[in-house]
Structure formats: C-alpha cells, structure tokens
Amino acid sequence: xxxxxxxxxxxxELFTSPDVEEARSFxxxxxxxxxxxxxxxxxxxxxxxxDGDYIASGGFGGVRIASAxxxxxxxxxxxxLGLSGHTATHDFQILAAGxxxxxxxxxxxxxxxxxxxxxxxxxxxxxxxxxxTEWSNGTLAxxxxxxxxxxxxxxxxxxxxxxxxxxSAAKTVECPFTGRTLLAxxxxxxxxxxxxxxxxxxxxxxxxxxxxxxxxxVGRCSKRVIIxxxxxxxxxxxxxxPIKTLLPFWLADAVCHVPYGSYPGNMPYEYFxxxxxxxxxxxAEKDPGIFxxxxxxxxYGVKDFSEYLELKGGEARIAELREIEPLRRGDYRxxxxxxxxx
Amino acid sequence: xxxxxxxYNLMELMVCVAARQLEDGKTAVIGTGMPLSAAMLAQKTxxxxxxxxxxxxxxxxxxxxxxxxxxxxxxxxxxxxxTSMDIxxxxxxxxxxxxxxxxxxxxxxxxxxxxxxxxxDYDHPKVRLPGSGGANDLASLCWKTLIxxxxxxxxxxxxxxxxxxxxxxxxxxxxERAGLPAGGGPYKVISTLALMGYDPETKRMRVExxxxxxxxxxxxxxxxxxxxxxxxxxxTPEPTDHELKILREEVDPLGLVIGKSGQ
Numbered sequence: 001x002x003x004x005x006x007x008x009x010x011x012x013e014l015f016t017s018p019d020v021e022e023a024r025s026f027x028x029x030x031x032x033x034x035x036x037x038x039x040x041x042x043x044x045x046x047x048x049x050x051d052g053d054y055i056a057s058g059g060f061g062g063v064r065i066a067s068a069x070x071x072x073x074x075x076x077x078x079x080x081l082g083l084s085g086h087t088a089t090h091d092f093q094i095l096a097a098g099x100x101x102x103x104x105x106x107x108x109x110x111x112x113x114x115x116x117x118x119x120x121x122x123x124x125x126x127x128x129x130x131x132x133t134e135w136s137n138g139t140l141a142x143x144x145x146x147x148x149x150x151x152x153x154x155x156x157x158x159x160x161x162x163x164x165x166x167x168s169a170a171k172t173v174e175c176p177f178t179g180r181t182l183l184a185x186x187x188x189x190x191x192x193x194x195x196x197x198x199x200x201x202x203x204x205x206x207x208x209x210x211x212x213x214x215x216x217x218v219g220r221c222s223k224r225v226i227i228x229x230x231x232x233x234x235x236x237x238x239x240x241x242p243i244k245t246l247l248p249f250w251l252a253d254a255v256c257h258v259p260y261g262s263y264p265g266n267m268p269y270e271y272f273x274x275x276x277x278x279x280x281x282x283x284a285e286k287d288p289g290i291f292x293x294x295x296x297x298x299x300y301g302v303k304d305f306s307e308y309l310e311l312k313g314g315e316a317r318i319a320e321l322r323e324i325e326p327l328r329r330g331d332y333r334x335x336x337x338x339x340x341x342x
Numbered sequence: 343x344x345x346x347x348x349x350y351n352l353m354e355l356m357v358c359v360a361a362r363q364l365e366d367g368k369t370a371v372i373g374t375g376m377p378l379s380a381a382m383l384a385q386k387t388x389x390x391x392x393x394x395x396x397x398x399x400x401x402x403x404x405x406x407x408x409x410x411x412x413x414x415x416x417x418x419x420x421x422x423x424x425t426s427m428d429i430x431x432x433x434x435x436x437x438x439x440x441x442x443x444x445x446x447x448x449x450x451x452x453x454x455x456x457x458x459x460x461x462x463d464y465d466h467p468k469v470r471l472p473g474s475g476g477a478n479d480l481a482s483l484c485w486k487t488l489i490x491x492x493x494x495x496x497x498x499x500x501x502x503x504x505x506x507x508x509x510x511x512x513x514x515x516x517x518e519r520a521g522l523p524a525g526g527g528p529y530k531v532i533s534t535l536a537l538m539g540y541d542p543e544t545k546r547m548r549v550e551x552x553x554x555x556x557x558x559x560x561x562x563x564x565x566x567x568x569x570x571x572x573x574x575x576x577x578t579p580e581p582t583d584h585e586l587k588i589l590r591e592e593v594d595p596l597g598l599v600i601g602k603s604g605q
Contacts, residue, residue: 060398060413087398087413087475111472113374114410114598125470134458137397138431138479145428157435158482161520162454163505164474167464172521181521210418211399212426268415275410325415332404332419 012133014169018186044254054082058195061089068305074098143188147221193222204252210268358581370441377443434483442480453509453528486529493533510545
C-alpha cells in the first residue's frame with residue numbers, strides 16, 4: 001500500500017528502557033501481600049521518589065492531579081527527575097517551579113489549555129535545562145499501555161510524516177501481515193507513578209469517578225505507585241462497586257489520605273478548579289523575583305499541603321469550589337429532562 | 343479587517359462560520375477554545391445530534407458550560423461514557439471519528455500545523471509552545487480535520503518552524519506514502535478573513551468564501567504562501583441573530599473565547 005514510506009531515524013533520546021525482561025524481574029519481586037500502606041505524603045515521597053527517577057503524573061494537567069505529592073517533591077528538593085509530559089499543565093508548572101526535572105517526554109507541556117502559557121515553565125525549558133523528546137498524547141498513552149501489556153512496543157498510525165516523529169524516539173516498522181509502514185511506540189516503564197483518586201483503602205485498592213484519562217495504565221506500567229486519595233474507605237466500600245476500581249492493592253506502594261489533594265485542580269464530582277489561584281500563579285510567574293517569593297510562601301514556607309490550603313482559604317474556599325463543581329450541581333439533569341440534547 | 347458592523351466581533355464570526363461546517367449525526371473529537379465553542383454552537387443549532395468526544399475520555403456529554411480543559415468536569419456532565427484517552431484515540435484509529443477540530447500557531451498551504459515551537463533551532467526555540475497534545479493523533483486519524491485560527495502572515499506561513507501535526511504534508515498522496523491511513527486529512531480552515539477548503543487535485547488551501555467586507559487582495563496580503571481561490575467567490579453568510587444569541591447566552595456567557603480580540 002505504501003511501499004515508498006521513508007525509513008525514519010528519529011533523533012530524540014529514549015529516556016527509559018522498553019526492555020520487558022527488566023521490568024518483569026522488577027515486578028516479580030514486588031510484594032503481593034495486603035499490608036497497610038497508609039503514610040504521610042512526606043514519607044511516601046521520601047521513600048519512593050529518588051533523585052534521577054522517571055515520573056508519570058496521573059490525571060490531566062489540572063484535573064485530578066496529585067498536587068500534594070507534587071508540592072512535596074518540590075519541598076524535598078527532588079532533582080534530575082525525568083518526566084512524562086502527558087498533558088502536563090499545572091503539574092508541569094509545579095515541578096518546573098522546583099526545577100525538579102531535567103528531561104521530558106513531551107506531548108503537551110508549558111501551556112495550561114485555555115489559560116495560556118506558563119511564563120516560568122517557558123523560561124525553564126527555553127533555557128535549555130531540560131532535554132526533550134517529542135511525542136503526542138496518543139503515543140504517550142500507548143507507551144504506558146504497551147508497558148502495562150508487558151510488550152516492548154505497540155504499533156500505531158500516527159506521527160508519521162511530521163517533525164514530531166523526527167524529534168521523537170519512535171521507530172517505524174513494516175507490518176508483517178500487510179506490509180504497511182507503522183509507527184512503533186516503545187513501552188514506557190516509569191520509576192514512579194503518582195495518582196490522585198476519589199477513594200482508597202489502606203492497602204491501595206482504589207477507585208475513581210469520571211474519566212480515567214491514562215491512569216489505568218499509569219498504575220500498571222509504573223514500577224512504584226503513590227496513591228493520594230480524597231477519601232479513605234474500608235475495603236468493603238471498594239467491594240460494593242468493583243467496576244469502579246482503578247487498581248488492586250498489590251500495584252500500590254503508598255496510600256496518602258489527602259482531602260482536597262488535587263487543589264487548585266478540578267476533582268470531578270468533588271470540587272472545581274480554583275481559577276483565581278491558577279491566574280495568581282500565572283501572574284506571579286511573569287517576574288522571576290516575585291515568583292520566587294510566591295513559591296517560598298506556598299511551598300517551601302509551609303510544612304505540608306494542608307498549610308498551603310489554609311493559606312488559600314481552607315474549608316471556606318473549598319466549600320465555594322464544591323458549590324461550583326458541575327458534576328455536583330447536577331443542573332445538566334434538567335437539560336436532559338428538557339430534551340436539550342440527543 | 344474589522345467587520346463592517348457592530349453586530350458581532352471577529353471571534354463570534356469565526357465561531358459561527360465554524361459551527362456550520364459540522365454535520366448533524368456525526369462524531370467529532372474537539373480541542374479547547376474556539377473549536378469547542380464552535381462545536382457547542384453547532385450542537386445547539388444545526389447539528390443537535392453531533393456526538394462530541396474529548397481526548398481525555400469524556401463521550402457525548404450534555405455540555406452546559408464551556409470547558410476550560412478537555413478533561414474538566416464540564417466535559418463529563420451527563421455523558422454517555424466516561425472512559426480513557428487510549429480508547430478515544432483508538433476509536434479514531436479504527437475510523438469511527440468523522441471530524442476533529444483544532445487550533446495551531448502556524449499553518450501552511452497543505453494544512454500542516456505547528457503547535458510545538460517558534461524559531462529555527464529546536465534546541466533553542468524563541469518560544470516553546472505546548473507541542474502536539476492530541477493534535478497529531480487526531481489530524482492523523484480522524485476523517486476530516488478543521489482548523490480555526492486568526493488570519494495573518496505570521497500564522498498562514500510558507501514554511502512552518504515545526505511540522506507538529508499532518509495536513510496533506512507535501513501534497514497529493516504524501517500522507518499515504520508516509521504511512522498515514524488513507525482518505526483522511528484537512529477539510530476546512532476558518533479564519534478571521536475567509537472560509538477555506540482544499541483544491542482536490544493539488545491538495546492546496548483554497549478560499550471558498552470571503553467574510554463580509556473582505557477582498558481577495560486582503561487575503562493575499564495576509565497570507566505568507568500563494569493562496570488559491572475558487573472561481574466565483576461568494577460572501578460568507580453573516581452570523582444570524584439566533585446564532586449570536588445562543589453563542590453569547592448559552593455557549594460562552596463569560597466571554598472566555600468570544601471576548602478575546604481575534605488578533
């Protein structure tokens with residue numbers, strides 16, 4: 001069909017090994033016992049995230065992100081991390097503020113969707129401090145999936161013919177059945193996956209409500225998994241609706257109970273994003289001096305995430321964000337009744 | 343370049359024209375901002391049966407408010423399915439998604455898009471932009487790609503600083519030769535000046551209608567490549583009062599998109 005497809009030799013660096021044997025050996029020794037993994041965010045970050053590790057941040061940039069864990073990574077001054085930039089928006093902004101990473105697989109970075117580009121994240125990557133390899137949201141999702149499947153690559157029909165493939169670390173392969181040229185996306189096994197969920201028990205069984213983005217696979221491809229949760233529940237709660245379970249306990253290494261742990265991000269069904277505070281970040285970032293003080297105040301200068309929440313108005317502010325959360329308001333139900341959409 | 347009236351601004355014009363390009367009873371994966379405003383307007387006017395999917399996993403929501411993110415709660419209200427990103431892109435890859443609607447910093451005459459960087463040296467960009475996000479996947483896999491962007495020489499450019507997402511690449515047959523699925527590709531471009539499609543033979547961008555008050559010369563002056571024009575060039579129908587009312591009152595009452603300048 002496409003005999004003339006060029007052989008592509010991408011020039012991007014592959015930051016992680018797609019070697020399945022190595023990953024299998026690691027997963028073989030990972031404990032399967034149902035033990036209590038409840039710990040503070042500070043302990044989880046201290047024990048499971050090491051300088052130089054490669055990190056996958058769950059959620060979608062400003063939606064269901066593990067903000068408390070990200071702040072703690074900055075506070076503990078984690079350095080030289082690798083980062084999967086799979087729609088990394090506010091999470092990217094936080095880790096860029098701490099200058100925590102020096103290499104990044106890029107699908108979507110620096111921007112915050114409709115909110116514009118982050119001045120500090122731009123300065124950080126434009127300074128040359130971060131080695132970058134280009135991908136797309138689809139290829140990064142499939143890289144997680146390949147790893148979760150335990151295969152070294154998955155074929156796909158994207159990136160072909162563009163500069164994105166040129167600066168990626170993908171390869172092209174010929175389909176053994178049809179002769180077509182396909183993209184081979186290499187499995188991505190992060191050292192640590194961090195995922196914020198709606199409810200978890202102390203063992204790491206956890207559930208989310210709403211879209212799961214790439215977290216089903218992030219939880220399976222990551223060697224170590226830190227779960228932060230809005231609600232800490234009994235295992236019986238999980239068993240009531242197992243269709244909602246994202247991960248069973250043996251995939252998790254740490255469970256941290258952090259109510260409002262996605263703030264200022266949006267936690268579907270719980271609270272909406274704090275757009276005022278996100279705008280405050282963007283504004284502060286315009287001036288490096290002001291931004292330094294801003295980060296001192298909100299991250300380095302506080303003991304933990306709950307102190308940061310207090311600075312931002314605590315329960316009262318959260319109550320307002322709960323009030324405007326669309327999936328709590330339920331006014332879309334009126335639209336359904338009115339036959340507002342097919 | 344200002345429309346010759348006070349009834350609507352350029353953003354409103356673009357969004358209304360864009361909304362009319364989406365057919366009822368089809369599927370579409372939509373990006374945030376102007377594309378989403380257009381899709382929401384389409385759903386509330388001529389295309390009530392348009393199924394909107396979001397790359398983060400929201401499928402067929404009852405859209406009440408303009409989402410800020412393609413993952414936020416507003417993409418999930420009343421949805422038929424809450425799923426994941428792999429599932430959405432796989433739906434595109436097996437040919438079940440008709441449209442995708444994207445933005446971009448630069449576009450060339452074959453409809454290729456740059457959303458990665460401005461500058462000539464990848465290692466030292468003048469401006470680092472977000473990158474592909476889902477745009478490369480969507481432009482590679484959906485049947486028809488629509489682009490909405492303000493019209494000027496910096497955006498409609500002869501050579502992209504970085505080819506992030508594929509249009510027709512270098513011309514007829516180039517997508518297929520690169521290994522992309524056959525039959526997909528750019529469909530329409532909606533700008534502040536005109537509605538454009540593509541010449542079926544050369545796959546080059548071609549003006550199909552000029553917005554009210556815009557001349558051929560103005561388009562030529564504001565385009566960095568040689569633009570083609572259809573032979574008898576109609577005027578783009580203006581936004582109707584009904585479209586403007588729905589857009590302002592229901593789609594974007596906070597002016598997140600239509601409140602911007604359009605330049």
